[in-house]
Amino acid sequence: LVLIEEEAHDELIRDENDLIYNLLLSFPTAALGGSVEIPTVDGKVKVKIEAGTQPGKVLRLRGKGLPSVNRYGTGDLLVNISVYVPEKLSKDEKKAIEQMEKSDNFKTSPSLSEKIFAKFRNLFD
Known part of the structure; x- marks a missing residue:
């Protein structure tokens, strides 16, 4: 019997082998494009944001999730895009x-x- 204890991550949410990250973009970055750093389990990766990125868009970073325990392969990191509107x-x-x-x-x-x-x-x- 092997007991594995899972510790919660500050920024990533687990969904089986996939991880979910909620990214809050500034309006200028969403409109003009740019690059942002996204946390992963292995450190940060730079992701290109296309000009005109809409709120609600989901970016899939293949293979940046968790490795499968019972099967081969690795999950994905899903990046949910939100856009910050200043008050x-x-x-x-x-x-x-x-x-x-x-x-x-x-x-x-x-x-x-x-x-x-x-x-x-x-x-x-």
């Missing part, structure tokens, strides 16, 4: 966002809203 803005920041809001590129369409709500509905099905 307080300076006058200049507010003015910049108001300028962006006037652009057609920042207007949402009903079809986009339907897609987003469909994703949330699928989470609870």
Whole structure:
């Protein structure tokens, strides 16, 4: 009989062999793209964030999860993307966002809203 005690990780959540990490991006990084460091069980890895990354997107880092005890292979690290929206803005920041809001590129369409709500509905099905 072998008894294995599992210790909780500060940032990673276990789901069988997969690990889950909730990443909070700044709006500029989500809109413009960039790179961020993600914790793994083996240390940090740098991940490229594509320009236009949407909240709710899940990145899959293959083989960055936990090794299987009963089978071959290793789980994946699933990175859930959220975007931080600041609660307080300076006058200049507010003015910049108001300028962006006037652009057609920042207007949402009903079809986009339907897609987003469909994703949330699928989470609870």
